[in-house]
Amino acid sequence: MTGIHYSKAINKDRRTFLKGASGLAGAAFLSSLGWSVTRAEAAEGVLRVVPQADLRTLDPVFTTAQITANHAHMIYDMLFAMNDELEPQPQMIGDYSVSDDGLTYQFTLRDGLKFHDGSDVTAQDCVASIKRWSQTRTEGGLMMERADSLEADDEKSFTLQLSEPFGMVLLALANPVLPCVIMREEDAQKAASEQVETTVGSGPFIFVDDEWDPGHKVVYRRNPDYVPREEPANGLAGGKVVNVERVEWLYIPDSGTAVQALQAGEVDMLEFPSHDKLPALDSDPNIAVKVIDPVGYQGMLRMNTLIHPFDHPKARQALLYLVQTQQQDYLSAMIGAPDYERVCLSPFICGSPSESEAGLEQFEGDEDPFEVARKLFEEAGYDGRPVVFMDPTDQNLMHLMSLVAADHLRRAGVEVELQAQDWSTLTSRRPIKEGPEEDRGGWHIFPTWWPGFTMQNPITNVPLDTSCDGDNWYGWPCDEQLEELRVTYANAQGDEERQEIMDGLQTRFFESVPYVHVGQFFRPVAYVEDRVSGVVGQQSPAFWNIEKS
């Protein structure tokens, strides 16, 4: 008998004993009161899901929160959607054409598209929605900068006329993380900085407003008027055929309780079970654990490049070297599950079309990483002043990343002041540009993580923006050469040209180091195997195509 089997046998014996003994006092008493065993009955046509986070804001243009993007995929539809191969596919669009010079895009909506209020989806709605979305989304902004016009031709067709080629039009419109969803024209005319308060989309589900209990429950019901595409579901593309009457998102903040609720059958699916619970779920024969996101997530350390020592590229290179040569340490601490983590030295996501080999050899030597980093810090003129590291202790992955990084920095001779705080405090300190000596809220490093889909594309990769206007993302790196390469990517036509630019970008990235990437990890979805089938999705599971028995 193997150790595992032996241990299972003991568990079985213990359970049997407890059921027999305590059950006499407890279960029998409760049963005598007419209370049946509470293993939840599979409610017919209702899919109960524990979402990754609490839905707080309903407008996917107003916020970049991922849970709001997931909500948007439920109630809104998109012109294009990404399949599993990260290729944009028509979704609301029936036909489209691109002129030979790549400057004119003509789109025609497919038949049968209706908003939840019964009105038809028109080209005017699409034009207004694209314009609102482009106000806050980098790729949308770049597209519209190059646009001479974006106008409706008739009720179902519209044309985008560009002044110069922009090879990312379809990719941008299909972005699943910051989605360009189609709202009614009257909603889309609101400024992007103001929240749209209605929830009228044309997607496969309808938001049940009077059952929304923020912090607890979100309810969607099937949209009976939705006309899905005929192609099979693939990623977020293909036919969005809804097989359940209702989807309930039940937010359970405690990860242990969420797992026990799944095992007890009280819920059907956990969107993102925490990594430390995965061994328990993997070993449960009733639970399926599946990775649906091909590119996962990427950890990141961001430095304040305006102040000493990280204003010097050598200091940033030192931190980069420390992390890249010891990525496995970070992943083991943060994830600790080999099936769901991947050492990835390319900052542009392994397994994505942008992955590059350029410059990776520098991390493959057998030199002592702490000595290499120590020398680089010396070359940067590091003077021994404490480096303030903001550690968000309420965010487990980031907290663990901070602990490992602080230890590595100390071993490389850096004086680290690890400041524990909650994520809210960190985000309010993050905009402070001055150092800790000038401003008590000043900082040198903070951790975060990003969806791999966003990071693999230089245009949607927000922290890669190194424009020197001081308005780029916190940390404010300035590198005109890197920025020029990044913008060139937007103009590239064809995969070969894109790959060439990616190689150049990666080489320059390692010299300039706008941020330090910390491995790649995956967040699987877990569900009751004999009850749920047909799970598709991309960054997160989609709730169409799922059948519940």
Next chain:
Amino acid sequence: MFSYIVQRLLATIPVMGVVALVVFSLLYFSPGDPATIIAGDMASEEDVREIREQMGLDQPYFVRFGTWIGGVLQGDLGTSIFTNRPVADLIMQRLEPTVALTVSTMIVAVALAVPLGIIAAWKAGTAIDRIVMGFAVLGFSVPVFVIAYTLILIFSVWLEVLPVQGYVSITEGFLPFVQHLILPSLALGAVFAALIARITRASMLEVLSQDYVRTAKSKGLNQKEVLLRHALKNAAVPIVTIIGIGVALLIGGVVITETVFAIPGLGRLTVDAILRRDYPIIQGVILLFSFVYVFINLLVDVSYCFFDPRIRY
């Protein structure tokens, strides 16, 4: 008595005013920015700035306090920064689960603790006393979440007789309502049962050594009558006081219990609001909690008159 109650109720007005000022100031001066959380991690500084301006979060202290307190005086607690819903509605939505959990917890705690405390005092120094006090120390020492997980493991996962999580309103059926409250009430009630049991025992011991109890015994009254009619009533003042304090302390305990058992109550609403700096919700809930504290203290003070006729207001 009536004028005393009116006086005490009027005295709550300045108390609430001070609470409002302190809470608002603490939140205003503590770090954290809801605009950055609303905008999300991928938003630019410009996006965050626009949201902050649009929500009036860039206004000076006095303007924001004036706007908020003006609304409160008109019965408007404001609107949640994140969900755009009235704070009063959110509080009402969450009030029932918390009240149900608090009441059921106190019922469990008092029903267990008072008899156990009396028995321990009656059998002081015996094995029964030591066992009861041993359980009291255990209940007092083990954190609520450990008790909660243990109960879930035994009753929900192994025995499958009670639900792991959630809350069902009493309007949806009494049995499921009770089913969903048993484990949270036991988990949260353990610490209060321990506290009340110890106080009951100590008060009873003190009373049982009084001359009038000895007299009652020598008159030939039976044990039950001595304990319940003579001793317990005279020992009741500290017990009622600790129960009153316990209700107030429960507000802290429900936060953990509601989180572990995924009960959508006020505790979770508060913690979620604190973590994302949803100021109107935090302010509204703390005002409510403060009022509950004051009101419970008033009830406790009034109840002294019943247990001790010498007390007059």
